[in-house]
Every structure is written in structure tokens, then in C-alpha cells.
Amino acid sequence: MPHIRIVLVEPLYEGNVGFAARVMKNFGFTDLILINPCTIGNEAKIRASHADDVLEHATVMTLDEVFRTSHRVIATTGSLSYSACHPTRMPFYSPKEIRDLIRDLDGTISILFGRENWGLSNEEVRRADIICTIPTSPLYPIINLSHAVGVICYELANLPKGVIPLATVDEMNHLYEHIDQYLDLVDHPGFKRESTMTLIRRVLGRCNLTWRECSTIHGLLRRSEWHFAPPQGEESSSHPDRTDPDHNDKQ
């Protein structure tokens, strides 16, 4: 079973934090992360009721720490974009679809929930691998923070034991850096770079790459790099990787 972390980004009201802790425990989740939270006092404790242990063990972290220590990060939002030209908030998946995407994974999955007044910023959503939205009525699509936590926890409860070892965050970040460098090499226009990298993150983020798959993509990129700029002193056609594309991946 993937390890699920519920991450509340700058929650404003301690009551919501208490209710979130309670509904987490209702569905068997205990790992609550708080980023720059409001003061957590008596009201949160009262709302958490018998989940005061979840509240007490909540960890305060920075968003960077959350990204560094997760295998995948899912951003939840009720504010979507429906245009493929704006990949920040699409494609998006329902909680049920998210369950199918992560059910076999072995790793830490952090699920981000935004502030009560303005949710998650575009930058926060852009950094996430996958976007999740809870289907709601267009008459009033935005759900209360702790209710949104409840819906997601209900859907992700009792996942089977995960068996697919995900690439680590460092491995994925290294791959994104490599792709970015490759785009430099092929003169990819700078003004398109941010949205292209977001698209790539969206595609690879939902592919659940293993470290082996990550390393194969590195190998392919290296092969293309040699095509554009053979390392100095190397005959490009004599480089081992040109005749054996799996050269770098052999165990």
C-alpha cells in the first residue's frame, strides 16, 4: 500500500484542521502534514475528537520538504482549466481515478489541500505530478477543506499492498533536469519552456515510472545528445552508446 500523507497548505482555521484529522482517522490515515498552519489550539482538539492523536503527531514542514520526501505529489483543486493550452490545471482525475493510478505503487504519496480562501497557487499546482478534482455541482463546485479531505480519504482507504517501486523524487527531478537540458540543446524556445516542462511533468507524473524506466529515458536522452553534440574527442558513430542503446542500462 502506498504511504498516503495528507498535507494542508497554510490552513487558516484550526477547526478545519481538527475535522481533517478526524476524518483521516475514520478512514485509517494518520500522517498529517501542516505547512505554515494557523495556531492549532483547543478548537482543533475539540473538532478532532478521538483523533487528537493524529493532530498531536501532525508534522510541520515546508512545501519543499514535502516535495523532497514524496515519491509523488497530488494537488487537489476545484478550480480547473479545460484548455489543453493551459496544462497547469489539467488533465485532472477524480478521486476514484486516482485510486486506480496509485493502487499498486510502493512509495510515499503526498496529497496537497489548499488554503480555505484561495486554494493552491498555480505554482504549487504546477509542481505537483497529478491533479485531482472531486466532481461537484457546477452550482457550487468548491468544497469545504475538511470535507474535501474526507472524500479523498474515503476513496483511497484500504488500498492493496503496493508492489511497484517508484522512482524516487531525486531520480524524477534529475530526469526533469535532463529533459530541460535536452530542450536547451535542441533550441527549444525559452518562452514555451515552462508550459512544456509542466506538460512533461503531467505525462511522466501519471506514468508512475520505476527507477529502471527513468534510467532508460536518461539513456535515450544521452543518445540524442551525442547525436547533436558528440563529446569532445569522440567519434560520434564510435561511441558505445550509439551501437548499443542499452549500454548504460545493462546491469
Ligand SMILES: C[S@@+](CC[C@H](N)C(=O)[O-])C[C@H]1O[C@@H](n2cnc3c(N)ncnc32)[C@H](O)[C@@H]1O
Ligand atoms: C475551500 S477550498 C479553496 C477555495 C478556493 N477559493 C479555491 O477556489 O480553490 C480549500 C481546498 O479544498 C480542496 N477542494 C475544494 N473543492 C474541491 C474540489 N471540488 N475538488 C478537489 N479539491 C477541492 C482544495 O484542496 C482546496 O484548495
